[in-house]
Amino acid sequence: MDAFPEEAPFRNEIRTWLADHLVGEFAALRGLGGSGSEHEAYPERIAWNRHLAASGWTCLGWPEEYGGRGFGLTRQVVFHEEYARANAPARVNHLGEELLGPTLIARGTDAQKERFLPPIVAVDELWCQGYSEPDAGSDLxxxxxxxxxxxxxxVIDGQKIWTSLAQHADWCFAVVRTEPGSRRHAGLSYLLVPLRQPGVTIRPIRQLTGTSEFNEVFFTGARTRADLVVGEPGDGWRVAMATLSYERGVSTIGQQVGFARELAEIVAEARANGSVDDPWIADRIATSKLGLEVLRTHALRTLAGAPAPGADNVQKLLWARWHRELGELAMQVRGAPGLTVGAPYVPDRRQSMFLFARADTLYGGSDEIQRTIIAERVLGLPKEPRA
Structure with a gap:
């Protein structure tokens, strides 16, 4: 039974629209893209995203005055569920639509909103996030x-790393140090930086999957206008934390529908090859099903009420560990054939999922960092010693 039965007409509207529009040139995009597979049909997925935008299906939770639909939580959840159930292609503008956009709406100047929000709604400009560095991964x-x-x-000099989709992005929202001699959280600023300029070099990082959705980004005398700082200079930490608070929003519900599809495919393979009769694998499958229900229940409860301290950190811990273990289960179901890849080296979809899921507990804030935040900021335990 679907959640939110009162939204059945809206749910049917989305289902009908997706069924009517994921046809023709767009039909072949079903199931493409997503973590570890962002290279798949990227130009075609941009065209699909712009088709979504032209029909009013981007930035659903944004206020109407900024080009959104002004939808509340329930309708946003319903949209993400139906989008995932239709196996529609992964969208290309997550970082602009769900991270930078809400940050600008809350903290940007009127000029910044006027300049940057419409191209995000229309998917005319793509964004990446410039947080991590070689010596500042989870320790921002x-x-x-x-x-x-x-x-x-x-004028900007330095290096960012693990920058998702920078090779496709037009702009980067970056945290940089603007006060000489400052340390830790002080003296940081949140800048909007154009990437298509001579002072920027982007180098894709080839991963175990053979793909390169992460990048190194080098700034050597790169420039951005003085008025493209969000918030006040030196207040970048506060703005950056506000951005991260949007990172685990309603799209996690759609993510879980995708997880359910992956689990169903693994169960089907286990039945087909007989591995489901192995008591250990059967137990792992049952544990995965229960874990997925925990993920959904926690997400809905968290999204429905006032934000609870540490709730998003708990959510990240839950889904990252669950999905990594699902990748391991996929290989255990496959058995020895899962260990081989032909030449040229192109892992199949299930192998790629296993390899990429090894990073789930690292990117977006490692498990260790999430636990530290919960311990120190929620439970009030003594802080870890820091150099």
Missing amino acids: ANVRTRAHREGDDW
């Missing part, structure tokens, strides 16, 4: 990329 306060004022510009 250790940022060393620096910027200084030179006339009407910020």
Whole structure:
């Protein structure tokens, strides 16, 4: 039974629209894209996303005055569920639509909203997130990329790493150090930086999957206008934390529908090859099904009420560990054939899922960082010693 039965007409509207529009050139895009598979049909998926935008299916939760639909939580959840159930292609503008956009709406200037929000709604400009660095992964306060004022510009020097989809992005929202001699959280600023300029070099990082959705980004005298700082100079930590608070929103419900599809496919394979008769594998399958119900219940409960301290950190811990273990289960069901890849090296979809899921507990804030945040900020336990 679907959640939110009162939204049945809206749910049927979405189902009908997707059935009517995922046809023709778009039909072949079903199931493509997503974590570890962002290389799949990228130009075609941009065209699909722009088709969504033209029909009013982007930025659903944004206020109407900024080009959104002004939908509440329930309708956003219903949309993400139906989008995932239709096996529609992964969208390309998550970072702009669900992270930067809400940040600008809450903290940007009127000029910044006017300049940047319409192209996000229309999927005309794509964004990436410039947080992690070689010595500042989950420890964001250790940022060393620096910027200084030179006339009407910020001039930026430094390096970002593990930057998702930077090779396709037009802009980057980056946390940089703008106060010389500052340490930790102080002296950081949140800049909007154009990537298509001579001072920016982007190098894709080839992963175990053979794909390259992560990148190194080097800034060497790169420039952005002085008025493209979100919030006040030196207040970047606060703005960056606000952005992260949007990261685990209603789209996680759609993510879980995708997880359910992956689990169903693994169960079907286990039945086909007889491995489901192995008591250990049968137990792992049952545990995965229960875990998925826990994920959904926690997400809905968290989204429905006032934000509880640490709830998003718990959600990240839950889904990352669950999905990594699902990848392991997929290989155990496959058995020895899962260990081989032909030449040229192109892992199949299930192998790619297993390999990429090894990083689930690292990106977006490692498990260790999530537990530390919960311990220190929610439970009030003593802080870890820091150098």
